[in-house]
Amino acid sequence: MKTIKIIFVITFALAGLTLSCESISNPDPINAIDSTQTATIQGTAYANMDETNDTTFSTKENYERAPQGTNVKxxxxxxxxxxxxxxxxxxKSLTYExxxxxxxxxxxEVPALGDPIDAEIYFDSFKTSQTQVDSTEEQRNYSPQQFPYTVRISAGLSTFNDAIYNSN
Structure with missing residues (x-):
C-alpha cells in the first residue's frame, strides 16, 4: 500500500513538473468596437407589384414599395x-438586421470607422400578388436585383442605397 502511495505521489510530481515547463503565451487583446462611431444606411425597396400604372421609365414612379416587414441584413x-x-x-462577420x-x-445604424469600410446589404425575397396589365392578379416571387448590394460607410455619415426587386 505504501509503495502504491509513493508511485502515485511521484507520478503527480512528474506530471506537475512537465506541465510547469510548458510555455504560455497570452494573445494580444482584441479591440472592442467603439460604439460611439456609427454610420447610418438607409433607403427604399421597390418592386413592380402593379403593372397597370407603368406609364414612365422611372422606377420610383412605376414601382411600388416592398411589403412592410421585409428583412434587411x-x-x-x-x-x-x-x-x-x-x-x-x-x-467573423458582424451582422445587423x-x-x-x-x-x-x-x-x-451600424458600427463604423473614420476611414471608409465596405458593408454588404442583403434584402430578403418575398412572395405577393402582382396586378397584371389586364388587371388580373398573379402570385409572384420577388428577389433583389442585386445580391448583395455593397456600400462604403464612414463614421458620422449616412449612406443611401435603394433596392430594386425583380419578379419571377
Whole structure:
C-alpha cells in the first residue's frame, strides 16, 4: 500500500513538473468596437407589384414599395475593426438586421470607422400578388436585383442605397 502511495505521489510530481515547463503565451487583446462611431444606411425597396400604372421609365414612379416587414441584413467584416491583423485568425462577420417599414423604407445604424469600410446589404425575397396589365392578379416571387448590394460607410455619415426587386 505504501509503495502504491509513493508511485502515485511521484507520478503527480512528474506530471506537475512537465506541465510547469510548458510555455504560455497570452494573445494580444482584441479591440472592442467603439460604439460611439456609427454610420447610418438607409433607403427604399421597390418592386413592380402593379403593372397597370407603368406609364414612365422611372422606377420610383412605376414601382411600388416592398411589403412592410421585409428583412434587411447588413454584414460587416470584423477584420476591418482589428488594429493588428493576425495571420491565421478567422475574422467573423458582424451582422445587423432591420425590416422595411410600411412605406418601403429602411434605416439601420451600424458600427463604423473614420476611414471608409465596405458593408454588404442583403434584402430578403418575398412572395405577393402582382396586378397584371389586364388587371388580373398573379402570385409572384420577388428577389433583389442585386445580391448583395455593397456600400462604403464612414463614421458620422449616412449612406443611401435603394433596392430594386425583380419578379419571377
Amino acid at each position: 447588413v454584414v460587416l467584416n470584423s477584420r476591418d475593426f482589428a488594429s493588428n491583423i493576425e495571420p491565421g485568425v478567422d475574422y 432591420t425590416t422595411v417599414n410600411s412605406s418601403g423604407d429602411y434605416s439601420i
